Amino acid sequence: MTTLLQVTGLTKRFAEKTVVDAIDFVLEEHTSTALIGPNGAGKTTTLSMLTGLLRPSFGSVNMVGGDLRANIGFLPQYPQFHPWLSALEFTEMVAKLSGVSAKKAKQEAQKTLEFVGLGNDLHKKIATFSGGMKQRLGISQAIVHKPKLLLLDEPVSALDPVGRREVLDLLKGLQQQTTILYSTHILNDAEEMTDQLLFLRDGKLVEQGTLREVRQRYDEPNYVVEFSTVEEAQYFVSQSTFKCTVNGCYVSVAIQEDKPSMQQLLESLTAYPYLVRNVARQTASLEEIFMKVAKRV
Amino acid sequence: MSGMNVLLQKEFREAWRSRKFLWIPLVFALLGMSEPLTNYYMMDILEAVGNMPEGFEMLMPELVPADLLLATISQFQLIGLLVLMASFVGAISKERSNGTATLLYVRPISFASFFISKFIVISAVGFVSIVAGFTASVYYTIVLYGTFEVDTLLASIGTYFIWVLFVLALTLMMSAAFKTTVAATGAFIIIFIGQIIDGLVGTFWTISPWKLPLYGVQLIRGTMEMPDYWWSLVMTVVLICVCMSIGVFSMKKNASLTKI
Numbered sequence: 001m002t003t004l005l006q007v008t009g010l011t012k013r014f015a016e017k018t019v020v021d022a023i024d025f026v027l028e029e030h031t032s033t034a035l036i037g038p039n040g041a042g043k044t045t046t047l048s049m050l051t052g053l054l055r056p057s058f059g060s061v062n063m064v065g066g067d068l069r070a071n072i073g074f075l076p077q078y079p080q081f082h083p084w085l086s087a088l089e090f091t092e093m094v095a096k097l098s099g100v101s102a103k104k105a106k107q108e109a110q111k112t113l114e115f116v117g118l119g120n121d122l123h124k125k126i127a128t129f130s131g132g133m134k135q136r137l138g139i140s141q142a143i144v145h146k147p148k149l150l151l152l153d154e155p156v157s158a159l160d161p162v163g164r165r166e167v168l169d170l171l172k173g174l175q176q177q178t179t180i181l182y183s184t185h186i187l188n189d190a191e192e193m194t195d196q197l198l199f200l201r202d203g204k205l206v207e208q209g210t211l212r213e214v215r216q217r218y219d220e221p222n223y224v225v226e227f228s229t230v231e232e233a234q235y236f237v238s239q240s241t242f243k244c245t246v247n248g249c250y251v252s253v254a255i256q257e258d259k260p261s262m263q264q265l266l267e268s269l270t271a272y273p274y275l276v277r278n279v280a281r282q283t284a285s286l287e288e289i290f291m292k293v294a295k296r297v
Numbered sequence: 298m299s300g301m302n303v304l305l306q307k308e309f310r311e312a313w314r315s316r317k318f319l320w321i322p323l324v325f326a327l328l329g330m331s332e333p334l335t336n337y338y339m340m341d342i343l344e345a346v347g348n349m350p351e352g353f354e355m356l357m358p359e360l361v362p363a364d365l366l367l368a369t370i371s372q373f374q375l376i377g378l379l380v381l382m383a384s385f386v387g388a389i390s391k392e393r394s395n396g397t398a399t400l401l402y403v404r405p406i407s408f409a410s411f412f413i414s415k416f417i418v419i420s421a422v423g424f425v426s427i428v429a430g431f432t433a434s435v436y437y438t439i440v441l442y443g444t445f446e447v448d449t450l451l452a453s454i455g456t457y458f459i460w461v462l463f464v465l466a467l468t469l470m471m472s473a474a475f476k477t478t479v480a481a482t483g484a485f486i487i488i489f490i491g492q493i494i495d496g497l498v499g500t501f502w503t504i505s506p507w508k509l510p511l512y513g514v515q516l517i518r519g520t521m522e523m524p525d526y527w528w529s530l531v532m533t534v535v536l537i538c539v540c541m542s543i544g545v546f547s548m549k550k551n552a553s554l555t556k557i
Contacts, residue, residue: 044557048553048557051403052403053399053402053403053552053553053555054553055553067405069405070405072403074400076557077557078396078556079399079400080396080397080399080400080556081397081400084311084314084315085310089310093303093306093307094401094404096300096303097300097303097401097404097405097406098404098405099405138400141400153557
């Protein structure tokens with residue numbers, strides 16, 4: 001893995017309020033990183049500083065082997081366009097502004113618009129576009145110059161489920177070509193398309209790592225056994241040597257240091273004539289981990 | 298400079314598609330032709346619609362072409378400038394508040410390029426408007442009153458254009474520095490209150506950008522004190538440069554206010 005971006009002590013203060021507080025992280029090339037956190041955590045402010053729109057109060061952002069502004073593509077949460085331009089005119093214009101030569105710009109713009117599914121709408125005025133089409137156009141303007149780093153602020157939160165799926169698939173396709181840092185509060189998306197997680201809370205980076213690492217840190221794995229009656233469930237808990245909690249017909253058996261194993265649990269269940277309906281191992285979803293991190297003091 | 302060319306193209310395209318290149322010059326042309334025509338046909342107009350008492354006679358002053366040009370400039374100074382300023386006072390602030398600036402500001406382009414490209418295009422609209430206005434005025438003045446000397450006429454139009462450049466630079470600077478409503482209020486106050494102050498107590502000084510429109514007419518009359526003219530011109534050009542510098546600085550400083 002090669003480091004692409006190094007963020008050190010990045011801080012933003014507005015008067016007395018610290019919105020982003022000395023965060024450090026590294027982005028490796030061709031990885032996808034999700035910046036997650038509750039509303040007001042500082043996600044958009046962080047992205048604004050990375051784009052250069054907002055000047056950090058302290059700290060630095062270094063792109064390895066290149067100028068940051070020339071190598072980023074940015075998609076805001078609600079991208080706004082000049083409505084009197086066509087999709088092709090707009091994408092060609094931003095391609096040229098991002099350094100693509102005048103000769104290639106039109107060709108690249110056309111190719112990119114086709115890639116995002118706007119091939120049939122090249123000459124339509126942006127004023128006539130739907131929300132989903134604007135989001136696609138937003139992606140096309142962000143990638144037309146083939147940036148090394150793609151910064152996306154809540155890229156799918158304003159879309160309906162169909163549009164969300166389409167845009168997510170598009171972004172997954174881009175993972176091979178570029179490095180992606182995106183903010184989101186839709187945790188299913190983060191779970192689907194993430195190599196690294198950055199949890200922000202009150203401007204501080206409170207957790208970071210791969211999905212697997214973070215899960216290991218916060219997961220409280222357990223088995224859930226479904227009995228046919230409440231009495232059976234209660235009887236199992238009273239007889240069991242495992243750490244159990246009962247909730248109606250369901251018994252939750254805690255797993256600590258990989259014990260008990262599924263084998264041990266099944267053996268204990270077959271020792272009595274229980275009518276067991278289901279046994280499953282459960283791991284925490286990203287949402288549960290998010291809630292834990294968000295509430296952690 | 299390639300970025301500058303692209304931005305110029307964008308600004309021209311915007312001015313063209315919003316028809317600013319058409320309707321603003323049209324307003325100036327109408328203002329320009331109204332003065333010589335209404336003055337020449339004033340008696341006929343009064344007789345037709347004036348409902349004047351019988352035997353009423355009005356002594357109309359003998360007007361020379363320079364008087365008509367001064368009257369035309371007075372029209373430009375109020376309605377013309379109002380139209381120009383209102384059309385362009387949101388050029389930067391509106392792009393910032395509606396978020397269209399965001400996708401441009403993240404590109405590796407200097408803020409000077411953004412500002413200058415806008416200034417060039419609104420100056421072009423201003424130039425076409427002035428040319429349309431003066432052409433209409435001069436045409437009817439020549440037909441109805443008499444001719445001008447071409448060189449002093451061109452000098453007068455050029456002088457007025459420098460004044461308009463100052464108005465536009467100030468308007469754009471205010472747009473870069475403030476929100477649209479504050480920018481509009483500030484620009485209107487500086488230009489129009491400045492005109493009122495210059496009209497009321499302007500005899501105490503002879504060098505000021507606000508005097509340029511009048512000096513342009515005095516060039517035609519041949520009564521201009523040239524040192525005052527040149528110093529006012531220099532002062533205006535310097536102020537244009539100052540407005541542009543502050544505008545670029547403000548644009549950069551306020552880039553973070555763009556809606557994300």
